[in-house]
Amino acid sequence: MNLKKLTRVLAAVGGPGLLLFSASALAVPESDWRRPWGLNLPQGVTSLSEQVYNLHMLVFYISLAIGLFVTVGVLYSVVKFRKSAGAVPAQWHHSTTVEIIWTVIPFLILLFIAIPATQTMIKIDDTSEYDMTVKVTGYQWMWEYEYLDEDIQFFSRLDRDSDRARRRNPEIRPQDVEHYLLNVDNPLVVPVNTRIRFLLTANDVIHAWWVPELGWKKDAIPGFINEAWAEIREPGVYRGQCAELCGRDHAFMPIVVVALEQEDYEAWVAEQRGDNGTGELGEPVGAQPAAEAGTPEQREAMVEGAPDTAADDADTDVAEDAAGNGEDMSTDDLMAVGRQVYDSQCIACHQATGQGLGAAFPALAGNERVIEDRDWVKDVVMNGVPGTAMQAYARLSDEDLAGLLTYITNAWDNDSGEVFQPADIQAAR
Amino acid sequence: MSSTTHDAHHDHHAPPKGITRWLFTTNHKDLGILYMVFALIMFFVGGAMAMIIRVELFQPGLTLVDPHFFNQMTTMHALVMIFGALMPAFTGLANWLIPVQIGAPDMALPRINNWAFWLLPAGFTLLLLTLFLPGGAPAGGWTMYPPLILQLGDAFPFLIFAVHILGISSIMGSINIAATILNMRAPGMTLMKMPLFVWAWLITAFLIVAVMPVLAGAVTMLLTDQYFGTSFFNAAGGGDPVMFQHIFWFFGHPEVYILILPAFGIVSAIIPTFARKPLFGYSSMVYATASIAFLSFIVWGHHMFSVGMPLAGQLFFMYATMLVAVPTGVKIFNWMATMWQGSMTFETPMLFAIAFVILFTIGGLSGVMLALAPVDLQYHDTYFVVAHFHYVLVSGAIFSVFAAVYFWLPKWTGNMYDERLGKWHFWLSTISVNVLFFPQHFLGLAGMPRRIPDYALQFAEFNMISSIGGFVFGLSQLIFLWVIIKCVRGGEKASDQVWEGAKGLEWTLPSPAPYHTFERPPVVK
Numbered sequence: 018m019n020l021k022k023l024t025r026v027l028a029a030v031g032g033p034g035l036l037l038f039s040a041s042a043l044a045v046p047e048s049d050w051r052r053p054w055g056l057n058l059p060q061g062v063t064s065l066s067e068q069v070y071n072l073h074m075l076v077f078y079i080s081l082a083i084g085l086f087v088t089v090g091v092l093y094s095v096v097k098f099r100k101s102a103g104a105v106p107a108q109w110h111h112s113t114t115v116e117i118i119w120t121v122i123p124f125l126i127l128l129f130i131a132i133p134a135t136q137t138m139i140k141i142d143d144t145s146e147y148d149m150t151v152k153v154t155g156y157q158w159m160w161e162y163e164y165l166d167e168d169i170q171f172f173s174r175l176d177r178d179s180d181r182a183r184r185r186n187p188e189i190r191p192q193d194v195e196h197y198l199l200n201v202d203n204p205l206v207v208p209v210n211t212r213i214r215f216l217l218t219a220n221d222v223i224h225a226w227w228v229p230e231l232g233w234k235k236d237a238i239p240g241f242i243n244e245a246w247a248e249i250r251e252p253g254v255y256r257g258q259c260a261e262l263c264g265r266d267h268a269f270m271p272i273v274v275v276a277l278e279q280e281d282y283e284a285w286v287a288e289q290r291g292d293n294g295t296g297e298l299g300e301p302v303g304a305q306p307a308a309e310a311g312t313p314e315q316r317e318a319m320v321e322g323a324p325d326t327a328a329d330d331a332d333t334d335v336a337e338d339a340a341g342n343g344e345d346m347s348t349d350d351l352m353a354v355g356r357q358v359y360d361s362q363c364i365a366c367h368q369a370t371g372q373g374l375g376a377a378f379p380a381l382a383g384n385e386r387v388i389e390d391r392d393w394v395k396d397v398v399m400n401g402v403p404g405t406a407m408q409a410y411a412r413l414s415d416e417d418l419a420g421l422l423t424y425i426t427n428a429w430d431n432d433s434g435e436v437f438q439p440a441d442i443q444a445a446r
Numbered sequence: 447m448s449s450t451t452h453d454a455h456h457d458h459h460a461p462p463k464g465i466t467r468w469l470f471t472t473n474h475k476d477l478g479i480l481y482m483v484f485a486l487i488m489f490f491v492g493g494a495m496a497m498i499i500r501v502e503l504f505q506p507g508l509t510l511v512d513p514h515f516f517n518q519m520t521t522m523h524a525l526v527m528i529f530g531a532l533m534p535a536f537t538g539l540a541n542w543l544i545p546v547q548i549g550a551p552d553m554a555l556p557r558i559n560n561w562a563f564w565l566l567p568a569g570f571t572l573l574l575l576t577l578f579l580p581g582g583a584p585a586g587g588w589t590m591y592p593p594l595i596l597q598l599g600d601a602f603p604f605l606i607f608a609v610h611i612l613g614i615s616s617i618m619g620s621i622n623i624a625a626t627i628l629n630m631r632a633p634g635m636t637l638m639k640m641p642l643f644v645w646a647w648l649i650t651a652f653l654i655v656a657v658m659p660v661l662a663g664a665v666t667m668l669l670t671d672q673y674f675g676t677s678f679f680n681a682a683g684g685g686d687p688v689m690f691q692h693i694f695w696f697f698g699h700p701e702v703y704i705l706i707l708p709a710f711g712i713v714s715a716i717i718p719t720f721a722r723k724p725l726f727g728y729s730s731m732v733y734a735t736a737s738i739a740f741l742s743f744i745v746w747g748h749h750m751f752s753v754g755m756p757l758a759g760q761l762f763f764m765y766a767t768m769l770v771a772v773p774t775g776v777k778i779f780n781w782m783a784t785m786w787q788g789s790m791t792f793e794t795p796m797l798f799a800i801a802f803v804i805l806f807t808i809g810g811l812s813g814v815m816l817a818l819a820p821v822d823l824q825y826h827d828t829y830f831v832v833a834h835f836h837y838v839l840v841s842g843a844i845f846s847v848f849a850a851v852y853f854w855l856p857k858w859t860g861n862m863y864d865e866r867l868g869k870w871h872f873w874l875s876t877i878s879v880n881v882l883f884f885p886q887h888f889l890g891l892a893g894m895p896r897r898i899p900d901y902a903l904q905f906a907e908f909n910m911i912s913s914i915g916g917f918v919f920g921l922s923q924l925i926f927l928w929v930i931i932k933c934v935r936g937g938e939k940a941s942d943q944v945w946e947g948a949k950g951l952e953w954t955l956p957s958p959a960p961y962h963t964f965e966r967p968p969v970v971k
Contacts, residue, residue: 053904055892058824073821080811087778087807091800094785095792100722107787110724119779120772127768130818135761137820142757183508183900191507192903199902222594223687225752225827229893233823236753238688239593240681243754260752260827260895262587264594265514268898374512376580377599404672406597 045275047254048230051199059230062255062276064248066232068137076130141233144244147214151205155217155224155237155259157408158266158365162205165216169289174361175269176200183269199256204273208282209249217243221408222264228257228274236261249276264406266365345438346416348423355424358417363425366406371429377406382429391435395422395445411446415439461961469564472556473961474541477563479858481538482851484566486927488530491574493920495523500916502899503909516899517585518577524588528705529612530570532839535847536708537619540647543854544623546952546959547641549632549968554625562618569611576601587897589694590665592679592687596672606665613658620651627651632951634970638729641950645732646711649739653700653707656743661697664690688753695746703742705839707735709846710777713799715950716849717781720796721788722947727780734773741770751822760819767817774810778803793945794868798849801876802842809837812887827897830890836883841876848875848926855933856940860958863933867925874922881915
């Protein structure tokens with residue numbers, strides 16, 4: 018928990034981003050399936066995905082053959098049996114034999130396809146054996162990953178550069194962002210050659226978790242848990258997106274899976290635990306790479322790893338320790354944390370200017386009640402407003418919520434002078 | 447068949463003048479025209495929304511609209527096109543054509559007919575009004591899945607009420623059509639002598655009466671979940687959000703066949719006319735249509751392979767869906783056999799009908815691919831699905847409406863349409879519709895989800911091509927509008943039979959058909 022906020026503070030003051038993984042220098046290849054002019058499904062990288070791909074190609078070729086038969090048949094008639102070419106119409110109008118033939122043959126073709134389809138479906142559905150479990154929770158608009166056996170949990174959101182480029186009149190052009198809309202701050206890190214069971218659910222509305230190279234998608238449904246599995250064969254970076262319309266920012270909650278060799282994965286897990294010291298980890302280090310860090314560099318850093326710098330640690334200990342010990346944080350620290358949280362959680366609806374968007378997403382800037390009604394604003398942020406897009410954020414840490422509330426009551430000339438401390442949040446839980 | 451021509455007493459049957467003619471009319475031809483004009487207006491409204499979607503997707507980045515507004519556009523585009531353009535277009539054709547095709551003087555329930563039509567403008571006023579409400583129009587997709595749809599603002603009750611009104615309109619229209627077909631056929635017009643358009647509509651009418659109340663029930667449950675504290679679809683209260691999807695698609699799958707069966711009927715009328723050869727396999731066409739309608743009730747789960755159904759459920763819905771390909775294949779092969787050894791000419795209706803056969807087949811084949819549950823887990827909710835249903839609904843259903851309008855317009859107006867402009871409309875539409883939708887197959891397979899306002903750079907090229915196709919397709923429809931206006935205002939006089947190979951009762955009537963027809967029933971041999 019300490020490290021998480023440490024990172025935020027660092028990023029807010031413009032320091033270099035902390036790094037996800039510093040154990041060893043790894044080269045995890047980017048999948049070469051995603052490219053411009055892409056035409057087809059991926060063969061994928063799991064023990065199942067190739068079977069899915071082969072079934073797709075089988076039914077595609079059969080469809081192609083039937084489609085060509087119909088097209089050629091029609092066009093042949095068009096050329097051959099034209100009145101202008103002197104064709105005289107025949108008057109026959111049925112033939113039981115022919116009709117039986119073109120009922121039975123398609124049926125047999127379907128039977129031929131149904132056999133491999135059934136076999137594949139049975140395999141996809143079999144989640145009985147697994148080596149590890151990852152729980153995936155969809156939120157508007159991010160993913161949460163929990164490693165049930167490892168006590169690792171974190172959120173995964175659209176990366177900063179994509180986030181800056183995806184606005185109208187953006188600061189940077191989408192064309193200048195590598196992996197535009199397909200990159201996240203914290204990827205899901207998993208080992209190869211391991212049967213991973215995914216438990217999928219959602220917090221607010223229905224989402225769908227889809228990485229094409231794993232060969233399937235599955236809905237994440239609030240109140241229900243779906244199961245799926247994958248055994249990734251090759252180390253690499255595999256990208257996907259939410260596939261079920263989930264509101265305004267449905268297009269902006271990508272998925273990145275980094276598959277590592279077993280020993281690298283174990284080092285990563287150790288890193289998560291070691292840095293934290295308690296085994297109770299809020300988010301992996303590197304939760305918010307600095308805005309200035311270009312995406313390619315982030316990618317490199319995340320995947321290849323690099324040592325933490327001493328300066329990183331030194332800069333941020335103060336605020337961290339203060340919060341961790343239940344002491345008050347300085348207003349500057351709160352504002353810095355708050356801005357980070359706001360930019361990742363709130364900005365999509367309430368906008369960078371705090372002006373909101375129409376009636377559905379009210380303005381925070383200059384909002385009398387936000388400025389004046391301390392308890393109300395705390396309640397709304399923590400518990401949401403049922404029946405609206407405003408969801409409950411009580412899942413955030415005390416420090417994050419304190420920072421966020423301090424930020425929204427003071428930013429954009431709101432200047433209420435209110436300061437929320439982690440202890441206030443703790444008391445309100 | 448013998449025709450009935452009109453006697454001296456038609457004066458007091460002439461339509462009243464002015465606006466009251468249209469407000470109070472119970473005449474099936476007037477109502478047919480009202481339905482079709484309404485459908486045409488909605489076609490352009492829904493088309494304008496599609497243009498906004500394609501402009502936003504022209505290049506990466508948020509270039510035109512906010513994502514929330516984009517979602518409103520995708521949602522409203524679907525609702526307007528399905529309930530405002532396609533269904534009223536087919537109902538309008540049914541109104542105008544079914545009485546004259548079965549030799550009836552009018553529809554069985556003329557006042558119901560008037561009421562069913564005038565509910566439509568009321569329903570769409572409510573629905574389109576939501577664009578100007580705080581929080582905007584519905585943005586959760588036309589499928590209205592909870593819990594997302596419950597986040598909708600002031601538009602929510604408007605949406606639910608509009609769906610109720612449109613449903614009531616459809617049910618009344620369908621009861622009227624079924625009652626007309628079953629009770630008002632001329633002597634000798636046995637069921638198995640009816641034109642296939644009439645057959646297709648009889649079956650469609652039963653589908654509508656069966657499933658529209660189910661949709662009404664589903665949206666009513668949404669309403670009580672939102673305002674009256676029930677938890678039908680809320681897991682926290684013991685409900686299940688997936689149950690909505692089951693109920694919705696129990697309506698939704700028959701609904702998509704409601705949008706295509708009348709198209710089958712239209713194409714089955716046009717191809718024999720211009721091939722100058724009887725339709726091949728009439729009775730198997732009837733049985734195939736009925737089989738497709740039956741299967742439509744047991745395949746809804748194929749829209750939901752990713753929600754986590756039990757294995758047995760997934761396999762059942764996969765097999766049942768694959769079976770749909772058999773009767774559909776029979777229809778396509780029968781149309782091919784009708785053309786075989788015919789003597790074809792290629793006026794605009796025939797061109798659209800031929801394009802329908804080929805392009806609908808493409809949509810049908812991608813449908814077979816989507817039926818396979820294990821691969822659907824890849825295709826589902828991607829642009830592959832978008833390409834699939836636009837092939838069957840645009841180059842399928844809408845092309846059949848184009849074909850029908852060109853085919854019967856001379857009978858309605860008494861004038862021939864401008865064949866040269868009609869051909870321009872056909873070629874521009876057919877080429878652009880493929881530029882528009884074919885690349886979307888690639889986008890979906892390459893990983894682009896549907897219903898997104900912005901996308902990764904790898905999808906830029908095909909999206910730009912698709913948008914260009916979309917703009918050309920949109921502009922081409924202005925030609926269609928112009929052809930209709932021009933034809934209504936005048937043109938070469940049409941003969942009674944209009945087309946050399948046309949057969950059936952409606953072609954025995956004068957062109958334009960008098961206000962009242964078959965007041966004395968014709969005798970069908």
